[in-house]
Structures are given as structure tokens and as C-alpha cells.
Amino acid sequence: MIDTIVNFFAGVFAGDKSLMLWSIPLWPLLSFAAISGLTLILWLVRQITGTPENMIPASDHRYADHNHPGDYGDMPVPYQPYWFRITAMVIGVVSILITLYFAWTLVFGALDEFGAGTFGLADSAAAHGEEVAEDEHAETEAGHGEEAGHAAEPCAPCIYGNEVTWLALGNADDSANGFVEGEDSSHEIGVFLDPLNATLLFMVPLAILCIFLYSVGYMWHDARQAKFFALISLFSAGMLTLVVADNLMMLFVGWEVMGLCSYSLIGFWYEKKSAYNAAIKAFTVTRVADVVMLLGIVYLWSLAGTLNFRDILYNPEVLQAIGSTPAIFLGGWGFSAAGLIGTFLVIGTIGKSAQFPLHVWLPDAMEGPTPVSAMIHAAAMVSAGIYAIIRMYPLFVGMSNPHASTPTFSEPLMLMAIVGAFTALFAATMGVAQRDVKAVLAYSTISQLGFMMAALGVGAYVAATFHLITHAFFKALLFMASGSVIHAMEHGDHHVHEHGHGHDVPDEHGAHGHAEHFDPQDMFNMGGLMNKIPVTFWTFLAGGLSLAGFPLLTAGFWSKDEILAESWYGFNSHGSFLHLFVFVMLAIAAFLTAFYTMRQISLTFLGKPRTEQAEHATLGGQYSIVSIFMQLPLLILTPFALFAGFVGVPADFEILWIPIGRLFASIGGFFHHFVIYALPFMENGGYEVFHVDAPPYNPVPVGTSIIVGLLGLGIGYLMYGRKPLEAGQPDPLIKILGEPIYTTLQKRYYMDDLYNLILVRPSQAIARFVIAVLDKGIIDSILHGIAYVFTVTGDFIKVMNAWLIDGVGDGIPKGIFAFGGFMRRTQNGRIQAYLLIVLAAVLIIGIIFAISAGAVLAS
Amino acid sequence: MIPLWLYLLVSAALFSIGTFGVLARRNGVAVLMGVELMLNAVNINLIAFWRYMSPTEVNGVAFAAFVIVIAAAEAAVGLAIIISVYRSRHSVVPEEADMLKG
Numbered sequence: 016m017i018d019t020i021v022n023f024f025a026g027v028f029a030g031d032k033s034l035m036l037w038s039i040p041l042w043p044l045l046s047f048a049a050i051s052g053l054t055l056i057l058w059l060v061r062q063i064t065g066t067p068e069n070m071i072p073a074s075d076h077r078y079a080d081h082n083h084p085g086d087y088g089d090m091p092v093p094y095q096p097y098w099f100r101i102t103a104m105v106i107g108v109v110s111i112l113i114t115l116y117f118a119w120t121l122v123f124g125a126l127d128e129f130g131a132g133t134f135g136l137a138d139s140a141a142a143h144g145e146e147v148a149e150d151e152h153a154e155t156e157a158g159h160g161e162e163a164g165h166a167a168e169p170c171a172p173c174i175y176g177n178e179v180t181w182l183a184l185g186n187a188d189d190s191a192n193g194f195v196e197g198e199d200s201s202h203e204i205g206v207f208l209d210p211l212n213a214t215l216l217f218m219v220p221l222a223i224l225c226i227f228l229y230s231v232g233y234m235w236h237d238a239r240q241a242k243f244f245a246l247i248s249l250f251s252a253g254m255l256t257l258v259v260a261d262n263l264m265m266l267f268v269g270w271e272v273m274g275l276c277s278y279s280l281i282g283f284w285y286e287k288k289s290a291y292n293a294a295i296k297a298f299t300v301t302r303v304a305d306v307v308m309l310l311g312i313v314y315l316w317s318l319a320g321t322l323n324f325r326d327i328l329y330n331p332e333v334l335q336a337i338g339s340t341p342a343i344f345l346g347g348w349g350f351s352a353a354g355l356i357g358t359f360l361v362i363g364t365i366g367k368s369a370q371f372p373l374h375v376w377l378p379d380a381m382e383g384p385t386p387v388s389a390m391i392h393a394a395a396m397v398s399a400g401i402y403a404i405i406r407m408y409p410l411f412v413g414m415s416n417p418h419a420s421t422p423t424f425s426e427p428l429m430l431m432a433i434v435g436a437f438t439a440l441f442a443a444t445m446g447v448a449q450r451d452v453k454a455v456l457a458y459s460t461i462s463q464l465g466f467m468m469a470a471l472g473v474g475a476y477v478a479a480t481f482h483l484i485t486h487a488f489f490k491a492l493l494f495m496a497s498g499s500v501i502h503a504m505e506h507g508d509h510h511v512h513e514h515g516h517g518h519d520v521p522d523e524h525g526a527h528g529h530a531e532h533f534d535p536q537d538m539f540n541m542g543g544l545m546n547k548i549p550v551t552f553w554t555f556l557a558g559g560l561s562l563a564g565f566p567l568l569t570a571g572f573w574s575k576d577e578i579l580a581e582s583w584y585g586f587n588s589h590g591s592f593l594h595l596f597v598f599v600m601l602a603i604a605a606f607l608t609a610f611y612t613m614r615q616i617s618l619t620f621l622g623k624p625r626t627e628q629a630e631h632a633t634l635g636g637q638y639s640i641v642s643i644f645m646q647l648p649l650l651i652l653t654p655f656a657l658f659a660g661f662v663g664v665p666a667d668f669e670i671l672w673i674p675i676g677r678l679f680a681s682i683g684g685f686f687h688h689f690v691i692y693a694l695p696f697m698e699n700g701g702y703e704v705f706h707v708d709a710p711p712y713n714p715v716p717v718g719t720s721i722i723v724g725l726l727g728l729g730i731g732y733l734m735y736g737r738k739p740l741e742a743g744q745p746d747p748l749i750k751i752l753g754e755p756i757y758t759t760l761q762k763r764y765y766m767d768d769l770y771n772l773i774l775v776r777p778s779q780a781i782a783r784f785v786i787a788v789l790d791k792g793i794i795d796s797i798l799h800g801i802a803y804v805f806t807v808t809g810d811f812i813k814v815m816n817a818w819l820i821d822g823v824g825d826g827i828p829k830g831i832f833a834f835g836g837f838m839r840r841t842q843n844g845r846i847q848a849y850l851l852i853v854l855a856a857v858l859i860i861g862i863i864f865a866i867s868a869g870a871v872l873a874s
Numbered sequence: 875m876i877p878l879w880l881y882l883l884v885s886a887a888l889f890s891i892g893t894f895g896v897l898a899r900r901n902g903v904a905v906l907m908g909v910e911l912m913l914n915a916v917n918i919n920l921i922a923f924w925r926y927m928s929p930t931e932v933n934g935v936a937f938a939a940f941v942i943v944i945a946a947a948e949a950a951v952g953l954a955i956i957i958s959v960y961r962s963r964h965s966v967v968p969e970e971a972d973m974l975k976g
Contacts, residue, residue, distance in 0.1 A: 842974070844972030845968070846968045846969075847896070854893065
């Protein structure tokens with residue numbers, strides 16, 4: 016056991032690629048274990064030595080941050096000394112640094128080895144077979160001997176892979192359920208690296224590292240860093256497990272770990288009622304989807320007998336079999352098994368990636384600390400949903416072909432296209448009317464995820480991946496920047512309170528005049544922060560422009576443009592109206608995105624401060640730890656948010672006849688060629704649906720994306736930026752849209768209220784009914800009845816006990832006692848009495864002797 | 875010659891007197907004297923039976939000699955006990971020396 020572990024780490028540090036791949040999710044997991052273990056030890060030591068303050072009430076001054084008013088002030092929360100919290104932060108950051116090192120070593124090593132253009136699809140599959148076989152061999156030598164290495168299979172796009180038997184299922188003679196007769200089945204878990212997850216392995220650790228660094232600053236004044244870093248490490252471990260997994264089972268494990276962590280992190284400040292409500296909401300909503308997803312996984316396993324991506328997706332026989340089997344239900348409506356499984360998995364993603372109608376948890380998830388929001392929105396949770404679909408894409412496509420001359424769409428594809436396109440627009444409209452700086456970003460996340468879903472629905476596989484990566488960069492940047500803004504506003508609020516004139520300035524607390532509680536997240540309380548926190552402003556601007564799709568420069572433009580180009584291509588060449596629907600919806604959504612981004616930037620940073628709090632907003636000194644740690648990650652991410660898009664510029668791109676694509680000729684279209692090889696190409700099975708080349712240049716989508724981007728930004732600037740709002744001035748959008756529409760948008764189309772009415776209330780009513788009738792009425796009656804029977808029996812036994820057992824038990828000693836008392840009286844100590852007895856005895860003996868002697872003589 | 879039963883009668887009388895003395899007298903020394911009487915009654919029996927039943931052997935005489943020796947020893951020990959009881963309790967009444975009473 017210890018040998019195995021030592022050999023494993025020795026192998027990792029010696030550069031064994033497959034072991035390195037295993038180790039990637041391990042580092043944050045170790046960090047979680049280390050912080051948790053140390054916390055436990057510290058707790059025990061302090062408990063034993065009697066040091067107080069293991070748990071202190073949430074209203075204690077060490078937590079009594081007036082910006083986080085606790086609804087439950089007396090709720091105990093853990094408290095650790097300062098040195099321990101620093102240690103926890105160091106452990107967390109170091110673990111992610113190691114992860115980043117190994118992940119990038121793998122990604123760049125693979126790039127070097129295989130070259131950018133033919134990444135993964137080298138000249139001969141045999142070379143890869145050898146590569147994999149070598150890894151297997153090394154791995155077996157490294158001490159995993161007891162875990163049977165998976166036989167090397169020709170899997171073209173897979174670069175490094177490694178599998179161990181996790182669960183031997185024995186010889187189940189059940190060929191109807193996907194088992195092969197007479198063969199031992201087993202469930203294998205493994206890791207692999209292919210172009211698709213390589214791109215995520217480039218992005219995810221980097222984003223997570225930035226988030227960790229940012230958390231150091233953001234959580235500096237919170238006393239719960241240890242808990243925070245433990246949980247966020249586990250969160251990262253879940254995401255990285257999901258990324259490196261080579262089977263759906265492990266993917267689902269990572270998926271659920273993230274679900275758990277998002278729950279605990281959204282409810283991190285659990286003394287706030289809104290926070291724990293949001294946590295429960297997020298958990299419940301995603302759970303609904305996960306159950307459906309699990310159904311899909313189980314169904315897939317029962318059909319294919321395996322959950323390994325390579326065995327399913329790169330095996331045309333399995334794919335065709337699944338694609339042509341009628342589904343177990345709804346089969347009569349033309350659903351194939353692949354269609355049903357795909358639909359189930361899409362529903363899982365709709366929950367995880369917050370698509371309509373399960374998007375309601377994501378805006379509420381803002382209750383968590385801002386780094387968690389960045390984690391959920393950019394690096395991990397929502398990306399995981401999209402990633403799962405991209406991973407399993409051939410299965411989703413089924414027997415349809417969205418790229419054919421008469422495009423066909425399988426049910427999951429159609430579902431994705433419609434839900435994605437609708438969500439993109441739906442969420443964008445809600446984002447327009449939000450007041451909360453983070454809520455705008457939350458809706459933009461939902462909207463951008465809708466872009467990806469829609470792209471996947473129309474077969475734009477690479478474009479969706481591209482947007483996933485660029486979106487993660489700029490959204491992480493935006494969230495962290497908005498967190499800086501909030502932090503600065505809280506500082507300002509603190510300043511105002513300290514100087515004792517916070518409440519005597521009338522009407523300074525925003526448009527609706529919150530008299531007692533100042534909301535540091537309300538954009539209408541901000542304004543003019545450009546000069547207060549310049550680094551945050553410039554980085555926010557970069558991220559915002561990227562989100563808005565500012566033409567040519569920003570990453571967001573290129574990825575969004577690719578999605579639009581793909582969908583336009585489908586309509587233009589093949590006359591597919593689903594493509595057109597997606598194109599139109601996304602174009603409008605892109606326009607709204609640009610508009611609300613500009614609105615947000617203008618309201619937050621431009622003009623003059625609208626409140627005293629904004630006047631005093633600061634990150635606390637230019638070179639303070641908080642300021643450094645909160646701005647460094649922004650500076651790291653800004654170049655990625657701006658320039659990461661250049662890897663995806665199509666070589667034939669031109670604008671106004673200027674061939675811009677040629678500027679990037681050396682890396683032109685690199686991303687597309689890189690990722691497309693993650694897909695299997697199965698020409699012999701008639702299954703070739705993925706075109707290797709990006710759609711040819713077309714001025715219509717390019718023009719559209721440039722126009723909607725610039726138009727949205729321009730209108731936003733005209734409305735909010737040119738003449739910045741004064742304090743107390745209402746949103747000019749109210750006049751344009753009218754009060755009812757504006758309120759509807761702001762209230763999220765009343766969907767939360769609707770769910771509350773049709774789902775939450777009835778559940779509560781049922782719960783109350785169950786408590787009253789079932790629990791108190793029936794179950795309690797049964798229990799009381801049983802208890803009564805036992806009481807009566809007990810009483811009977813008690814009587815029996817007193818009468819019989821005690822009678823016998825007490826009688827014996829009593830008799831002995833009485834006999835002793837009698838015998839005692841004979842021992843009177845008088846020698847003559849004894850002698851009298853002796854004499855009597857002698858006389859008796861003498862008489863008996865005489866009689867018997869007489870009898871003897873007489874005979 | 876005096877018939878055997880007369881000896882036995884004397885012996886029985888003497889034994890009975892001794893027994894009465896042992897059981898009835900309050901004085902410890904008198905009790906011891908009763909014991910001596912009983913022992914001597916036994917001696918008479920022994921000698922009488924020896925003389926009438928087996929005069930050629932020495933068994934009866936030897937037993938009588940043993941009994942006399944034992945009587946002497948018993949008298950010595952008994953008197954010593956009575957003296958030590960008297961020293962501690964200023965009494966020679968056996969009824970009062972009831973420390974072994976259960």
C-alpha cells in the first residue's frame with residue numbers, strides 16, 4: 016500500500032505522463048484532506064487543552080462585518096487562529112500551483128509531441144497504441160500491479176490514457192443487458208488526455224489558480240478561510256476529476272462533488288438566511304436534473320455495458336447499435352435509445368449549466384463569496400455541464416447529421432438548439448434590467464451558456480468549445496473584478512460608518528431609498544469608481560468588451576462570431592431553419608449582451624459617485640495585501656480575455672476586403688483543427704458528420720456580429736455613459752420599456768414566484784399534510800399502540816417478577832438466615848449446656864446401641 | 875467373692891454423681907472434681923472387668939494407668955485454665971466465661 020503510494024508519486028515526479036494525469040485532481044483533493052485534517056487536529060488540541068473559541072457565535076466582533084448582517088447571530092461558527100488560516104491558504108494555493116504545473120506540462124508536452132495541426136490524429140494509430148502501451152507498462156511497473164492495466168486500444172485522438180479496474184463484476188451471463196456471455200465484466204475507471212480536455216486542462220487550472228489567489232485577498236478579513244479553502248479545493252478536485260475522466264461514471268462523480276461543494280459554498284455565510292436558502296435552492300434544482308442524468312447514464316450502461324468514452328464514442332458498432340435501438344419508452348414516438356439517453360443527459364446539463372427552465376438557482380448563487388461565483392460561473396460548475404455534452408457529442412448526434420445537405424437533428428440536438436437559443440435571449444433580457452452588479456453577470460452567464468448549448472444543438476461543436484474557453488476567461492475576470500468593486504464599496508460603507516455620518520445624508524442610499532441597509536452590490540449606488548479603483552476598471556473594461564464581443568480585438572468576439580458563422584452556414588448552405596432560428600436568437604441576444612455590459616460599466620465606473628460610499632470606495636491602500644491579491648489575478652486574466660481568441664481566427668477571415676485572417680496565418684484556425692480531432696471519424700460506418708474545416712468565410716455573420724456588438728455598446732453608452740446618472744435618478748430604461756416590462760424583467764419574469772407557487776408551496780403543503788396525518792396520525796398511532804402493548808406486558812412481567820422470582824430469590828436467604836438464628840441460640844457459650852447436649856447424645860446413642868444390641872442378642 | 879454387678883453399681887453411682895457435679899455445680903473447680911469422679915468410675919469399671927474377665931492380661935490395668943495419667947494432666951490443664959479465667963474475670967463460674975457465645 017505504502018509502496019504503491021510512494022511509487023505513484025515517484026512516477027509522477029519522474030514525468031510519467033499517465034500518472035501525472037491521475038495526479039491532477041489529486042493535488043486539490045490532498046489540499047482538502049490536509050486542511051480538513053489539520054482543522055480536526057487543531058480542534059481536538061484546543062478542545063483538550065481547554066483553549067476557548069473553537070466555535071464562536073456569528074455575531075462575535077471577529078465576524079461582525081456589518082456588510083454581512085447575520086439573521087442568526089447566535090449560530091455558532093468555527094473559529095481558528097490567524098496562523099492556522101494563513102497555513103490553510105498557503106496549502107490551497109500551493110496545491111493549485113502544482114496542479115497547474117502538471118496540467119500545463121501535459122498539455123504543452125502533448126503539443127510538442129504531436130504538433131498542433133495533427134494533434135492526436137497522427138499518421139498511424141499504431142504509434143499511439145505503442146504510446147499507450149508504454150504508459151500502461153510503466154504504470155504497472157510503478158506498483159499498480161494489482162490493478163489490471165487496460166489493454167492498449169487503438170484510439171486515435173487519445174494521447175495519454177490509463178485505466179484501472181475499479182469494480183470486477185464477475186461473469187454475469189446476461190447478454191440482454193450488454194454483458195458479453197462467458198466473459199468477465201468489470202467496471203474500469205481511468206484518465207485520458209485528448210485535444211478536447213487538453214483545452215480545458217489549459218484553462219481550468221489557470222482560472223482556478225487566479226480564483227485561489229483572488230480568494231486570499233477577498234477572504235482576508237473573514238475568519239473562515241480554512242473552511243473556505245478546504246471546500247474550494249474540493250470543488251477544484253471535482254472539476255479536474257470531471258475533466259480528466261475517461262468514463263461517464265467518473266465524470267458524474269466529479270459532477271456531484273461539485274454539486275455538493277457549490278451547495279456548501281453558496282451557503283458559506285450560513286448565518287444569513289438568504290445564503291442558506293440560495294444554497295438549498297441550488298442544490299435542489301441541480302438535483303432534479305442530476306436524477307434525470309443518472310437515469311441516462313444507467314440506461315447507457317445497460318445498453319453498452321460500459322461507460323468508457325473511448326469504448327462508446329469511438330466504436331461505430333456500439334454507436335450504431337444505440338442509435339438504431341428504439342428507446343425503452345417513447346420508442347413509439349421515434350425516439351432511439353441514443354435520443355433518449357441524449358435527452359436525459361441534456362436535461363442534466365440544463366440543470367448544471369442553468370438553462371431554461373432550471374436556470375433559477377444561478378442568480379441566487381450570488382449569495383456565496385465572489386470567488387465562489389467566479390468558480391461556479393467560469394472555471395467549474397456551469398462549464399462542466401457544457402463539457403459533458405461536448406464530451407459525449409457523437410452520442411447526442413445519434414443517427415442524425417446536422418451538417419448534411421438536408422440536415423437532420425436528433426431529439427437531444429433539437430432540444431439543445433431550442434433551449435439554448437431561447438435561454439440565450441431570455442436571460443439576456445433579464446440581464447438588461449438588473450440593479451445588482453453580480454446579477455447582471457449571472458444572467459450573462461446563463462445567456463452565454465445558452466450560446467454554447469445552441470451551438471451544440473446545430474452541430475457547431477468546436478465553436479461551442481471555443482466559446483466555453485474564452486467565456487471562462489472573461490467571465491472569471493468579470494466576476495473577480497465585480498468582487499473587487501463590491502469589496503471597495505464595502506470599504507466605503509465601512510468608512511462612512513466609522514465617521515459617523517452615514518445616515519444623516521438624506522436620499523443617498525440609492526433610488527429606492529433603503530434607509531437602514533446599504534446594498535454594496537447595487538449599481539445605482541456606485542458611479543465614478545473609475546478613478547477609485549483604476550486597475551479594476553481597466554480589467555473590468557477588458558472583460559466587459561470581451562463579453563460584449565467588441566470586434567476584432569477581444570476573445571469573446573471571435574468565439575461568438577464562430578457560433579454565428581456556423582449557424583448561418585447551416586442556413587445559407589442547407590436551408591436549415593433551425594440554424595436560422597439559432598442565428599437570429601443569438602444575434603439579438605448578442606446585441607442585448609453588449610447593451611447591458613455597457614450599461615453595467617457606465618453605471619459602475621463612469622460619471623460621479625452617486626453615494627458617499629462610492630466616494631470612499633477603495634481596496635485599502637495601493638500595496639496592501641488585499642489590494643495586491645485582488646488585482647493580481649485580474650491582471651493575469653486580462654490578456655487571456657483579450658487575446659485568447661486569436662487562436663481561433665479563421666485563416667480566410669477578412670473584413671472590408673482586408674484579409675485579417677492572414678495576420679494570424681501561423682496560428683490561423685489553430686483552435687478548430689486542434690479540437691476537431693477529439694471527435695471520432697468513422698467513414699466506414701457512414702458516420703462522418705463532423706467537418707474538419709471551419710465554415711468558409713461569409714460576410715453576413717461577421718457583419719452581424721460586428722454590428723450587434725458595436726450597436727449594443729453604442730446604445731448603452733448613449734443611454735448611460737454619455738450623461739451619467741445623478742444620484743437618485745431612475746433608470747432611463749424604465750421610460751423606454753415602460754414600468755411593467757421593466758419590473759417583469761427585473762423580477763426575472765416572475766419565474767421564481769411561479770416556482771414558489773406551483774412547486775415550493777405545494778411541497779410544503781404536502782409536507783405539512785404528511786406531518787399532520789401520516790406522521791402524527793398514523794405512524795405515531797402505530798408507535799403508541801406498540802408502546803402500549805409493551806407497557807402492559809412490562810407491567811405483567813413486573814408483577815411476576817415481584818411475586819415469583821423475588822419470592823424464591825428472597826426465600827432462600829431468609830430461610831438460611833432463620834436457621835442461622837436458631838443455630839445461633841445453641842451456641843450460648845455455656846460449657847455445661849454443651850455438656851448436657853453431649854450427655855443427651857451419649858444417652859441416645861447408648862439407647863440405640865442397647866436396642867440394637869438387644870435385637871442382635873434376641874436373634 | 876463379691877459379684878461383678880456390685881462393682882458396676884458402685885461405678886455407675888460414682889459416674890452419676892460425677893455427671894451431676896459436672897452439670898450442676900457453679901464452681902469450676904467442683905466441675906473438675908466431677909470430671910475426676912467420672913474418670914475414677916470408669917477406672918473402677920476397667921479394673922472390675924479386667925479382674926473378672928481376663929486377669930491374666932495387663933490390658934485393663936494399662937488402660938486404668940492411662941486414664942489416671944490423663945486425669946492428672948486434665949486436672950493440671952483445667953486448673954490452669956480456671957486460674958487464668960479467674961485472673962481475668964475474678965470468677966470461677968463456667969457460666970460467666972461465655973466469650974465464645976455465638
